[in-house]
Amino acid sequence: MSADETDGLLVSRIRRQESAAWEELIARFEGRLLAFVESRLRDRAAAEDVVQETLIGFLVSLPNYNETTPLESWLFAIAAHKLTDALRRRGRRPAIPVAFRNSSTGMAEPPGPARRASSLFRSRESRDEERDLLAEALRSLTRTWIDRGDFERLECIELLFVLGWSNKAVAERLGISEQKVANHKHYVIGRLKQATSRK
Secondary structure (H helix, E strand, O other), X not given: OOHHHHHHHHHHHHHOOOHHHHHHHHHHHXXXXXXXXXXXXXXXXXXXXXXXXXXXXXXXXXXXXXXXXXHHHHHHHHHHHHHXXXXXXXXXOOOOOOOOOOOOOOOXXXXXXXXXXXXXXXXXXXXXXXXXXXXXXXXXXXXXXXXXXXXXXXXXXXXXXXXXXXXXXXXXXXXXXXXXXXXXXXXXXXXXXXXXXXX
């Protein structure tokens, strides 16, 4: 059984309110979520609160979960959103964006024994530079939308990229066409590609 099928089965069991399934999800993801959040907050108790909010957020968003999105990606997207909220409540803006270093796991992977320190440093340096460019591009776009009062696009992008909703779900939530959602997505992806191509 593939990872996607395993995730799909687990989500189905959680939807049926099987307590064993919920315990399995916590066993699989709670530790990694906590490591991800604590590495940014540097506060264990606050990190535990954010992970709790993430798990609650997962349950609340479960009706909108799209099985084509890896479960791990969905959980880490919610965690990133909750972490940003926690930083805002503290009156802090993230010095670095709440982004993931590994697209498949959503977390920084420990270096393998075969990788040399110099290659790891160069790889991390490149990732950090790209992350900073993406963060600046998103900050610029967000400021522009807020200044223009373009809250539809802002909410659309948050639902798509932070919570991982499907185009259809976003369209229904905002009362706009799927084509308009696709246009918003295409525009933002294009701007982010431009930002990283200027490296």
